[in-house]
Amino acid sequence: MLSKDELISLLGVQGNDVLQLMMKANALRSDHNITYSKNVFLPLTNICRNECGYCTFRREVDAPDATLTMPPHEVMATIHQADVYGCKEALFTFGEQADATREVKDALERLGFEGMLEYLYYLCERTLHETGLLPHSNPGILKKDELKMLREVNASMGLMLENTSTRLMETAAHQKSPGKDPKLRIKTIENAGKLKIPFTTGLLIGVGETVEERAESLLELRRIQNEYGHIQEIIIQNFKPKTGIEMEKHPEPSLLEMIRMVSVTKLLFPECGVQVPPNLNRDTAQIFLLAGADDWGGISPLTRDYVNPEAPWPELDELRILTEELGFQLKERLPVYPEYIKKDFLSDVIFKKIS
Numbered sequence: 383m384l385s386k387d388e389l390i391s392l393l394g395v396q397g398n399d400v401l402q403l404m405m406k407a408n409a410l411r412s413d414h415n416i417t418y419s420k421n422v423f424l425p426l427t428n429i430c431r432n433e434c435g436y437c438t439f440r441r442e443v444d445a446p447d448a449t450l451t452m453p454p455h456e457v458m459a460t461i462h463q464a465d466v467y468g469c470k471e472a473l474f475t476f477g478e479q480a481d482a483t484r485e486v487k488d489a490l491e492r493l494g495f496e497g498m499l500e501y502l503y504y505l506c507e508r509t510l511h512e513t514g515l516l517p518h519s520n521p522g523i524l525k526k527d528e529l530k531m532l533r534e535v536n537a538s539m540g541l542m543l544e545n546t547s548t549r550l551m552e553t554a555a556h557q558k559s560p561g562k563d564p565k566l567r568i569k570t571i572e573n574a575g576k577l578k579i580p581f582t583t584g585l586l587i588g589v590g591e592t593v594e595e596r597a598e599s600l601l602e603l604r605r606i607q608n609e610y611g612h613i614q615e616i617i618i619q620n621f622k623p624k625t626g627i628e629m630e631k632h633p634e635p636s637l638l639e640m641i642r643m644v645s646v647t648k649l650l651f652p653e654c655g656v657q658v659p660p661n662l663n664r665d666t667a668q669i670f671l672l673a674g675a676d677d678w679g680g681i682s683p684l685t686r687d688y689v690n691p692e693a694p695w696p697e698l699d700e701l702r703i704l705t706e707e708l709g710f711q712l713k714e715r716l717p718v719y720p721e722y723i724k725k726d727f728l729s730d731v732i733f734k735k736i737s
């Protein structure tokens with residue numbers, strides 16, 4: 383266990399010490415596999431109660447490209463097509479508490495659902511019964527009873543912690559995003575732990591947080607993991623400025639900052655998968671593997687990454703080359719990591735489907 387001071391020191395190393403840090407992190411690999419999940423991305427709505435300063439996904443309800451709700455026939459047709467392509471993960475990612483917006487609520491009621499989570503449950507259940515895919519949902523912050531309901535039909539779930547800094551709630555990043563209150567996000571991750579839900583979380587790097595706040599955020603995840611042991615994967619995602627967003631002129635984190643973050647995350651979480659999204663880092667993806675990352679995340683042969691639509695996922699063949707050039711092997715995984723394929727971490731229906 384590293385102290386906060388040690389983490390801060392490691393997050394500032396220079397010169398040869400950077401190489402040593404990378405080597406230490408790399409040495410913690412249990413094998414030479416770099417994993418990925420063959421998934422299909424299902425953005426059920428792009429309406430969101432938050433307005434993060436770096437978001438390109440969210441739309442106003444009256445925008446020409448707003449999706450109030452993807453209709454069930456469209457969702458299920460996409461999942462059935464993904465089944466044909468051999469995808470294993472149905473990734474339901476969408477705006478938080480969209481049904482607090484009247485137009486979305488009305489659209490859901492027309493479909494016969496009282497709210498977005500009821501609709502999500504219905505789609506996950508159909509996915510399980512009609513296809514070979516396993517649902518993994520990222521619906522934003524949730525109450526414990528909501529997590530409990532969704533656990534029945536999800537192999538794993540996710541929520542980025544992003545950062546523990548309440549200070550960011552006063553900045554362009556999160557000042558219009560009540561759902562980005564770190565207390566609420568920590569509560570959701572902890573409740574998922576109490577319910578034994580295999581969980582993916584992570585940090586967003588370069589949105590105005592300090593190095594000290596990065597260290598505090600990692601330590602908070604470590605504390606949660608020590609208590610509940612349900613965190614299977616940690617994503618280290620770099621902020622990317624994009625035209626038209628509020629934080630368009632905000633600088634992105636340097637490659638060196640990202641390398642240090644990835645290595646320090648692996649040092650602190652040797653038992654977890656560490657992922658840097660390859661679609662946001664096409665030119666630098668390999669260096670993160672050398673820094674200790676061991677997962678490429680979800681790769682879809684079928685759908686675009688709608689949260690970062692300008693950044694298409696690299697083809698699987700390209701990822702295989704990037705992986706094998708370094709002497710690693712590309713290995714497909716399910717949305718739930720092998721260590722969590724156990725009766726106490728999965729509902730009966732999910733466990734039976736996998737085993």
Ligand code: SF4
Binds near residue numbers: 433436437477559
């Ligand atoms: S980043 Fe996520 S939570 Fe923030 S506004 Fe966009 S969709 Fe909503």
